[in-house]
Amino acid sequence: MTEFTPVASLAGGMLIGLSAVLMMLLEGRIAGISGIASRLFPPYGDGGLAGRRAFVAGLVAAPFVVAATGAPVMQTVSSNLVLMIAAGLLVGFGSVWGSGCTSGHGVCGLARLSRRSFVATGVFMATGFATVFVMRHLIGG
Amino acid sequence: MSGKFVSVAVNLGLGLLFGVGLVVSGMSNPAKVLNFLDLFGTFDPSLAFVMGGAVVVAFFGFRLATARPAPLLAERFHMPTRTDIDARLIVGPALFGIGWGLGGFCPGPALTAIGLAAPGTLAFVPAMLAGMWAARSLAARQG
16 A cells, blocks of 8 residues: 555646746757657767756656655565566667657646647556556456 | 756756656655556555646646747757657557556656665666667667
8 A cells, every 4th residue: 555645746746847847948848758768878869968867867866855855755666676677678668669658748748738648648557557457456466 | 157067957957856756746656656557456546646736737837938939048949740640659658558557667767766776676777778779779770
């Protein structure tokens, strides 16, 4: 079980939205994490590599900044390494193959009312629900 | 200050803001993500509030930001222009969703988790980057 946290989740979600808005206002770009992470390696496509590295550095620093305020940083990650490698390959391949992930399609795309992002978000939510159902209720449980 | 220094500082700040949002919201905790996806088990609806908060802020914020003729630090807005629904837009998100449901990580939360160094994270992130590389390579070959 995890605790239902509507207030913290809404506040955190608004910070995510604010970051995406500022990215658009300042850099004129969609804050899509799969796009940023996948272009940390060549071919870079443009001159934005230093900015992408800095954005990822900010992501990595975030839990330490939150912890420094005294707020709890809760995380439970599966220790099944084979499962996590398979999951990582699917998330990495699928997010780039589909031109976006939870941020680019799920947040920025829905906010732009993009037809492609509504389709993509519907599909990954559906297979996400289905996968957890299979893993927890058909195989596991 | 050079443009590059400003860009690095701005992106560091935006990444930090985004990451703090992920951590505070619970999105960076795979246990919470998997419970959100577990409609018929230990369902935790919190992540609907994350998505809702982020989308509503972005919906209004994008309209304000793009009302300007150009962004503050770049020459023009880089907006996605495609509207077609092709096979890649189905296959990619389908595979992504399966991986998300297996591990409870999507790309942003996985990156915020690196420093916490859980063994599962340290297995997931290199595999994710390899998967991204593979998709880019395959896409480039297909043209």
